Amino acid sequence: MISRLDSLLGEQQVSTREADLLCYGFDASQIKGTPVAVTWPETINDIVKISRFSYDHDIALLPRGAGTATTGSSVPPQGAIVVSLERMHDIDELNIEDQYVVVQPGIINGALQKELSRHGYFYPPDPSSLNFCTIGGNVATNAGGPRAIKYGVTRNYVKELEAVLPDGRIIRTGAKTIKSVVGYDIKDLLVGSEGTLAIIARITLSILPEPETIVTLLATFTDLEPSGKAVFKIISSGIVPRCLEFMDREAIKVVESYSPTGLSDSESLLIIELDGDVKSVQRDSERVVRIIHTLKGEVKVAEDSISRERIWKARRAIPAALFSIADTKINEDIVVPRSQIPEMIVFLRRLSEESGISIVSFGHAGDGNIHVNIMVNREDEERYTTAKALVKRIFEKTLSLGGTISGEHGIGITKAEYINMEIGHNEMDLMRGIKRLFDYKNLLNPGKIFP
């Protein structure tokens, strides 16, 4: 049956080769799926054809960006056709006057950034994987990134979406204008829906002029709690940093052993980045330095791009460096109200000490989003089971502090079993109803989000 796809799309756009099924069969969650074919649509019409084919023959589809999802949301379901959007990577329109850009879903976030930068503009959401991940994937997961504290997440930049419903009908939702209240907000249902409602085929994004200047500060502390207090003091003084990143001792240690940067004495550190016009940035930078000093921290100020890059290098090295501790990371991205960060961080350290399992915490402290990495070797069954059990305790604590179990990664497969901890019965009913409304044959990325 799959061979009929060839005649629909053209040979270069369909593959059932072993190697392709393998390469497109997993994502950054390390979970493996078993697709029956991979397709590479080149136009919206190609997506329509694939969707109709899938609908007529009851075959599941998996829309795929770059497979950087850490939750398994881009792992193909059993017997599914992968719809890889990587060939749809053009910028269809760049409108500087009205500050928006229209892109195809397969464009890499970093490639879009580069093009915008040539015009003095930028697109704020900057997930760590920005050099690989696609805008379509960013929209499907409502991706964040360090700059979210000041600029918000993907949702805040998606103006208009063109998408293909499971039966092949095309919808357009949202507006190119800054405001619009015309009917229900379908657009925001698609954002963060993890490819389960429609295949996103074209995206209109807001863009912003680049700031006049950027300054990066590195604050180190010989204790854990002052860094949490510093976050709170900075924000409540009215300063809105562009980024406010946190690393605990474990994160620092792991980075140091991977690529030494001279931070090894610190118990915690913050990277604070400010942007705006020269005078305000200078003033805010001085205020931040005073706050850090009050809390007995040390601070370095980097004003040029080389010394800024040096500071970020340590932060960006974490994900790779983690694997020097153990071969498997159980990676959660909880969020707590900002004032609860100190309590959460202390809780995580205690949990690690109690269980004897490494927990490395770092992340976007400015918006309360902490990446918690439970490091364990997969083959050590007993410790792996213990490690898995910690997840539930971390989520319980997170929710008791008024938090949420995922800030930017979403639910996918790995968090589906926990979603009921946060979302009540009535709300789950509505979500199931929405899934049925868009995809009553349950063909689009089935088995994700819902437990």
Added chain:
Amino acid sequence: MISRLDSLLGEQQVSTREADLLCYGFDASQIKGTPVAVTWPETINDIVKISRFSYDHDIALLPRGAGTATTGSSVPPQGAIVVSLERMHDIDELNIEDQYVVVQPGIINGALQKELSRHGYFYPPDPSSLNFCTIGGNVATNAGGPRAIKYGVTRNYVKELEAVLPDGRIIRTGAKTIKSVVGYDIKDLLVGSEGTLAIIARITLSILPEPETIVTLLATFTDLEPSGKAVFKIISSGIVPRCLEFMDREAIKVVESYSPTGLSDSESLLIIELDGDVKSVQRDSERVVRIIHTLKGEVKVAEDSISRERIWKARRAIPAALFSIADTKINEDIVVPRSQIPEMIVFLRRLSEESGISIVSFGHAGDGNIHVNIMVNREDEERYTTAKALVKRIFEKTLSLGGTISGEHGIGITKAEYINMEIGHNEMDLMRGIKRLFDYKNLLNPGKIFP
């Protein structure tokens, strides 16, 4: 049957008196409805009771804030029970640390502002009716206001909603944290749904620290087009004003005759308000002055609150002053991409000249949102019909410029017949499906949004 409501709620919370049915029977659209009872719930549990009653007896409900809707969205359907939320007006929690406030739906926007101001905070959305309209109503219509250009609309501030479904079940959606991606975005479906999906019972809103300083500039031009150009030049220079309001000659004239402020020679004017720290505001203010001068406009700078108030007085006088032209305004709130404002404004003036009917345009030029007021006497049937016909032409032009037919008022009754001009068949199908999912008995504010 209605008398049973008394025993459910208590006598003080139900009325079927003529005077109440009249007072709660209409909204700012001047359309009149015919409710059978008015209720005043005091707790979420009261709303649950009313909803169950309505559900069991198939009686329609109309959730009502202050009735300031201009589209008829708060006009009670035939035979409906009005659920006036005015008694649920408390602040349940003010959390300065995490910058949010939890309020009941009936709190007046201005009352919330006043309380926040005592703590050095503010809630950005500021519809013109802020001294009367309720936050619940603001959420139901996704209200905007002059500050939307810099700070966004209601949707951008709603973190969490507690709402009662038509069958009386309570849902909680969203999160108190800054980020969250856990399942589908139900919260944003409720925002802007005009009371047709659920009754909003509790709202968590983001709040922001008040800016250090505010400066207001009044720019006047002896021609129409330079004001449109000025808007574009200000924004594209990277300045983000707090407000950027526009008034055309007709708006100026009508305000002058109502309460003279010495602006009568101008063909158009802009009110530009800047906020932030003293130095950046000063710098941006100088840049704005230079832009206005380049375009041969005159500009006055108001740095204290008294002279600022004088400028805003003219802007705020418009809605009332309009009725000195004619007894009926057909009030639309179109949005076009910012670069299309000059073309739209010229189009509107030509349309007025051609038809001989007064069209007064003013509004939030900074985000492309123009309030178009077609002024006509209701009794002059012929001219009224001509005036009504202009609406369609204005919407056609708006959509051809890439715009949207409503930026902040929503659809309600008055725009329902036009919604298909903007929303396609497939998208309307989804919206109808969502309505059925939440309210399959069609009891909650029926007859609104859908044509």
